[in-house]
Every structure is written in structure tokens, then in C-alpha cells.
Amino acid sequence: MQILRIDSASTGESSVSRELTQAILDHFRAAHPEATVIERDLVADPLPHIDEARTGAIRQPPEAHDAAMAEAFPAERAVLDEFLASDIVIVGAPMYNFTIPSQLKSWIDRLGVPRVTFAYEDGAPKGLAGGRRVIVASARGGAYEMGGPAEHQDSYLRDFFAFIGLPDVEFIRAEKTGFGPDVRAQAIEDAKAAIAEL
Template sequence: MQILRIDSATTGDSSVSRVLTQAALDHFRSKHPEARIVDRDYGKAPLPHLDDARTGAIRLPQDQHTDAMKAVFPEERAVLDEFLASDIVVIGAPMYNFTVPSQINAWMDRLGVPGVTFKYSEAGPEGLAGGRKVIVLSTRGGEYQQDGAFEHQETLMRDFFAFIGITDPVFIRAEKIGFGPEAREEAINSAKAEIASL
């Protein structure tokens, strides 16, 4: 078994999402002590955003790769393979400007690969990356109605994962963390209680 932890916050020690990904990792490690843990902090070591070489390396057959694509292919494919090898994926997803950090977008860009994680047929798109559990720790300074105005964080992630075949991601929210220390602590404790019930 492999557990993949993804962090993306750029707020250092004040990151609530990191507190929650650690709580989730501790929880799943206690249930699966034999699991291999893969820890990626894209807030501290972000993936490059896509360019033509990286896009081609991910999406084109290897026999069509340019020299630039060949040079980046191993690192690009490693991100996808790491995800596909994981049974549990824990994602720290703070809300930045009503959506996910660009670091999360850059990571998801490596996961949406035609013929690998999805395909098109006469019936429409079909996800091929099911069979793993995805837990999203969603942190927000304010409080937002799901699928409401200004909420493009969870909706984006839910739609993306459904597209690649993961139709049941779990979202655990810590909201109103910008309302002061008491609200922050209450949000963290509530989220930790939900994690403990997984």
C-alpha cells in the first residue's frame, strides 16, 4: 500500500492545510502501518507550470517526442506514476482567490493524460484512474456555500477527479479560519474529528 500526501500552501508554519494533512497522514498510518509514505510539498518545491515541451512529454507518444520533450519526460511521468501507484491520496488544498493554489493546478495538469487517466468514446469521456481513495483537506479563510458564488476550489477538484474516474473524493473543510484564533482552532478541531472518522 502507498499513501501520497500533497501539500500546496505557501503560508509556512501558519498553514492550516498542513496541520490537517499531517493529521490525516497520522490517521492512515495508524490504520496501515505497513504503508509506504510519499510526501510532496509543492508549496515549498513547486512543479513547473506546463510549457510546450512538458505538455508534449505528457500527452504525445514517446516516438513523437522532441529532444526537449525527451529531456523532461522522466520527471513529468514520475508525477503521474506516483499518483497511479497510490492507494490513498491526501491533498492539502487551501483556497487562494476562490480556487486552489496554482501549485495544485500544476500537479493536476500532470494527472489528466489522454489514454492513461481518461479516454473518449462515443458515450463521452471515461475516467481510467479509479480505484484509489482521495481525501481533500479544504481550508478557507471565509465561509462559502458549496457550488455557490466565489467557490471554485472544491468544484474544480471534484469535477477533475470525476473526469479521471474518481467519483467519490472526500472533502473535509476547515472554514472561517480568517475570523480569528478561536474560529481557527474550532475549524481545525472539527476537521480533525472528521478525519478520525475516516
Template sequence: MQILRIDSATTGEQSISRRLTQMITDHYAAKNPEAQIVTRDLVSEPLPHIDPITTKAIRTPTETHEEAVRAAYPAQRAVLDEFLASDVVVIGAPMYNFSIPSQLKAWLDRLGVPGVTFKYSEKGPEGLAGGRKVVIASARGGAYENGTMAENQESLLKTFLEFIGVDDLTFIRVEKAGFGPEAIEAEFAAAKGEIARL
């Protein structure tokens, strides 16, 4: 079993989403002591935003790659292979300016690969990357309800992951980070109960 932990918060030791991804990863590791844990920190080791070379490397057949694209391909494909090799994926996704960190978007951009994680047919798009559990560690400064400003954060992740075939998706939230320490700890207490049920 492989557990993949993705962190994208830029707030270091103050990060709520990093604390949450640690709790979720610890939970799965305790239930599966033999599991291999793979960690990708998108802040300490950022993925560059995609450009014409990396886009070709990600999205076009290898036999069509010219030299620069061929050179870029292994590193781009490694990100996808890491995801596909994982049974559980824990994604730290704080809300930054009503969306996700750009570091996390750069990671997502390497997962949307035609013919590998999705395809189109007469019936429309079909996701091909199911078969794994994905848990989103969602952190927010305020208190939001679905259908409000939070839509740009969680809906983006839900839409994209479901598009590539993820059908086992859970959000664990810690909100009210801007309300002070007591509110944060109350949110973590509630999140701990939700994690225990995973």
C-alpha cells in the same frame, strides 16, 4: 500500501491545510502501519507551469518525442506514476483568491493524460484513474456554502478528479481562518471527528 501527501500552501507553519494534511496522513498511517508515505511539497519543490515541451511530454506518445521532449518526459511521468501508485492521496488545497494555488494546478496538469487517466468514447469521457481514495484538505478564510464563491476551489478539484475516474473522494474542511484562533480550533475539532470516520 502507499499514501501520497500533497501540500500546496505557501504560508509555512501558519498553514491550516498543512496541519490538516498532517492529521489525515497520521490517521491513515495509524490504521496502516506498513504503509509507505510519499510527500510532495509543491512549494519547496515546485513544478513549473506546463509549456510546449512538457505538454508534449505529458500528452503525446513516447515514440513521437523529439530530443527535448524525450528529455523532459521522465520527470513529467514521475508525477503521474506517483499518483497512480498510491492507494490514498491526501491533497492540501487552500482557497487562494477563490481558487486553488497555482502550484496545485501545475500538479493537476500532469495528471490529465489521454489514454492513461481518461479517454473519450461514443458515450463521452471515461475516467481511468479510479481505485484509490482521495481526501482533500480544504482550508478557507471565510465561511462558504456550496454554490457560492467556494465553487471555484472545491468544484474545480471535484470536477477534475471525477473526470479522471476518482470515485472515492472526500472533502475535510477547516473554514473561518479569518475569524480568529477560537473559530479555527472549533473547525479543527469538527474536522478531527470527520477524519476519525475515514
């Protein structure tokens, strides 16, 4: 078994999503002590935003690569292979300005690969990346209804993962963390209680 932990919060030790991804990882390590764990910190080791060469490396078959795409391909494909080799994927997703951090979007941009994680059949998309469990640690300073008018974080992640064949993403949420220390502490406690039920 392989567990992949993704962190994207830029707030360091004060990050709620990082505290939750650690708690989720600890939960699954206790259940699966034999598991291989891979931790990817997208702030300490950011992925570049995709450009022409990286886009081609990700989306075009190797025989269509030019020199720049061929050079980019190994690192780009390694991110995808790391995801596809994982049985459990833990994604730390704080809300920044109503959506996810750009560094998390850069990671996601490596996962949406035609003919690998999705395809089109009879005019409709078909996800090809099923077979793994995805748990999102969602942290928000305010209170938002999923899919509501100012919520483009959890709904985006739900829609993306469903598109590539993972419609049953699980969300652990800590909301209202900006409402003061007592509310924040309660939100984290409630989220950790939910983690214990995973």
C-alpha cells in the same frame, strides 16, 4: 499500500491545510503502519508550470516526442506514476483567491493525461484512474457553499477527479479560519473530528 501526501499551502507552519494533511496522514499511518508514505511539498519543491515541451511530454506518445519532450518526459511521467501507484492520496488544498494555489494546479496538470487517466468513448469522457482513495484537506478563510458563486476550489477538485475516474473524493473542510482565533481553532477541531471518522 502506498500513501501520497500533497501539500500546496505557501503559509508554512501557520497553514491550516498542512495541519490537516498531517492529521489525515497520521490517521492512515495508524491504520496501515506497513504503508509506504510519499510526501510531495509543492512549495518547497515546486513543479514548473507546463510549457510546450512538458505538455508534449505529458500528452503525446513517446514515439511522437521531439528532443525537448523526450528530455522532459521522465520527470513529468514520474509525477503521474507516483499518483497512480498510490492507494490513498491526501491533497492539501487551501483556498487562494476563490480557487486552488497555482502550485497545486501544476501538479494536477500532470494527472490529466489522454489515454492514461481519461479517454473519450462514444463522444463522452471516461475516467481511467479509478481504484484509489482521494481525501482533500480544504481550508478557507471564509464560508462558501460548494459550487456557489465564489467557490472554485472544492468544486474544481471534485470535477477534475471525477473526470479521471475518481467520483467519490472525500473532503475534510476547515472554514471561517479568518474569522478570528477562536473560530479558527474550532474549525480545526471540527475537521480533526471528521478525520477520526474516515
